[in-house]
Amino acid sequence: MKEEVTVNGKDFSVYLTKEEIIGRVWDLGQQITNDYRGKTPIILSVLNGAFIFTADLVRHIELPLNIEFVRLSSYEGTSSTGKLTEVLGLKTDLENQDVIIVEDIVDTGFTLSNFVKTVKSKNPNSVKIVSLLRKPEAISFPVEIDYVGFDIPNDFVLGYGLDYDEVGRELPQIYKLVE
Ligand code: 5GP
Numbered sequence: 042m043k044e045e046v047t048v049n050g051k052d053f054s055v056y057l058t059k060e061e062i063i064g065r066v067w068d069l070g071q072q073i074t075n076d077y078r079g080k081t082p083i084i085l086s087v088l089n090g091a092f093i094f095t096a097d098l099v100r101h102i103e104l105p106l107n108i109e110f111v112r113l114s115s116y117e118g119t120s121s122t123g124k125l126t127e128v129l130g131l132k133t134d135l136e137n138q139d140v141i142i143v144e145d146i147v148d149t150g151f152t153l154s155n156f157v158k159t160v161k162s163k164n165p166n167s168v169k170i171v172s173l174l175r176k177p178e179a180i181s182f183p184v185e186i187d188y189v190g191f192d193i194p195n196d197f198v199l200g201y202g203l204d205y206d207e208v209g210r211e212l213p214q215i216y217k218l219v220e
Contacts, residue, residue, distance in 0.1 A: 046200075046216055048209045053199060053216035057191060062173075062201060062215065063097065065190045069171060070101025072188060073141065076169075082139040083107040085131070085160070087152075089210065090145030093202035094173045094190075098143060109133055113152055126155035135163040145202050146174040150182035157184060174198065174215075 045054050073082075081104065086095035088110050099106055112129040140160055147153055153170065160168055171188035178195040199205045200212030209216075 042214060043212075045219075046209070046212065048199060048205050051205065052219040053209075054219050055214050056193070056196075056198060056217035057201075057215040059213050062190075066094070066097045066173075067101050069188050069190060070098055070103075073098075073171070074101075074103045077102075077104055077139065077141075080139050081105045081107065082141050083109060083133060083135065084141050084143055086110045086143045087145070087156070088112045088130075090202050090204070091143050091173075093210070094145055095143045098171070107133065107138075113156055115152070124151070126152060126159065128156065128159050135160060135165045137164070137166045140165045140168045142168065142170045144170065144172040146176070146198070147172045147184065147186060148176050148179045150180045150184045154182040154184040173201075 042059060045052060047053070084095065084099060084106055086092065086108065099108060109131065111131050114127050114129065115124050142156065142160065144153055157168060157170065169187040170184070172186050173190035175186055175189045175192050176195050177192050197205070197218040198215050199209040200215045202210055203215070204210045
């Protein structure tokens, strides 16, 4: 497995290996399995970044699941509402459902905090969030993450679904920008 990669002219070095990622994904799958026993939660996976994490995570949750993929896009609201997040692709009625939102990375928390509000407005029975990565130093929109894979420093990362200008999502490990 490559220790270093160059993407769009920038150098990245390995930060989380394939073994470390899979070990942690397995732990998260076990926790979710224990916490949702007897239920059929809905997995709401946020595209594009969470596609690989979701594919691995759901194979480690030993429960029946509904799995949906959504896309979030930011747009300017009125001057009083500021930026808003639009949710595209949500087809299932979430009323009385146990929703698990799956994200790749929480940086400022802006995207997720807005998305959670939208999901809660649909009267689900419960909402929990799982994020593979979290940058605690960057959080400026507080949002409680129920299951965190790894807390990481405020550096740019790619691989395992995460891109740099749409390049690098297919890399099996997570790489960090070399300053
Ligand atoms: P937030 O709204 O929390 O500031 O940003 C979340 C989104 O920003 C993520 O879903 C991801 O698309 C992008 N992002 C934030 N940090 C990184 C990073 O280090 N690497 C990559 N590839 N994307 C990031």
